[in-house]
Amino acid sequence: MKLYYAPGACSLSPHISLREAGADFEIVRVDTKTHLTEAGADFKAINPKGYVPALVLESGDVVTEGAAVVQYIADRFPEAKLAPANGTLERTRLQEQLNFISSELHKAFSPLFNTAAGAEAKEAAKEQVAKRFGNIESLLADGRRYLLGAEFSVADAYLFTVVNWSGTTGISLAPWPHLEAYMQRIGERPAVRAAMQSEGLIAA
Incomplete structure (x- = not known):
């Protein structure tokens, strides 16, 4: 491949x-x-x-x-074991997370990489990103290590990739301590x- x-x-x-x-x-x-x-x-x-x-x-x-x-x-x-079996509720949960990351979080970052976007658009984008980070923070606050629970999945690979953009767009993860710890944990994987x-x- x-x-x-x-x-x-x-x-x-x-x-x-x-x-x-x-x-x-x-x-x-x-x-x-x-x-x-x-x-x-x-x-x-x-x-x-x-x-x-x-x-x-x-x-x-x-x-x-x-x-x-x-x-x-x-x-x-x-x-x-990067995804639950097809046809299970757990697989639907994976797809739920992948769709959320793609449609809500990934796209929210887009204006921050657009050189034609003005300051107002970029500030609105940061507010939207913060809102979605809050959604993830709430999910991780229940003690789960990964998005689907105890096991790493491809949704974690995607979330890590997108949240990692916060560093280049000037968004501190300090307001979301569970997400910040999650990023450190994923970042240590070989x-x-x-x-x-x-x-x-x-x-x-």
Whole structure:
């Protein structure tokens, strides 16, 4: 398999998931401004949408959209136990979390990365992010280690990736101590550290 990524972008989530699964894969860096790979190839020939992640399978099929990619990885490597079994309430809870992260939290950050967004739009975005952090804080306050309870899942890989953007957008996690502790806990996982080191996000 081949994962097309941009350092620190939402593609970090499937990158972490692949490492957690012990998968055999390679990564290809994409410049999200020029839509060219590190070798100069046209990324839009891989994913016409022009954004990461894109996971190219051995068959040549391409899977896009982060929430779909990480679920594919979880189902491809069931022994890693990165997702509950399909057809269970627990799997629906996973999808619930993935949809929340994608539609509510991930998108809330978008204006903070938009150079054309004004100060008012950015402040409104920070307020929205804070509201969603509050939702997560309440969930984690019951003592659960991970989003679904006691076990790490691909939803945790996605949440870690998105919440990690708080550092580059000037949002302190201090008001949400359970979320802050959660981020420290996830960040210590070997697969997470390996993925971040590979993308140049932390020192080796």
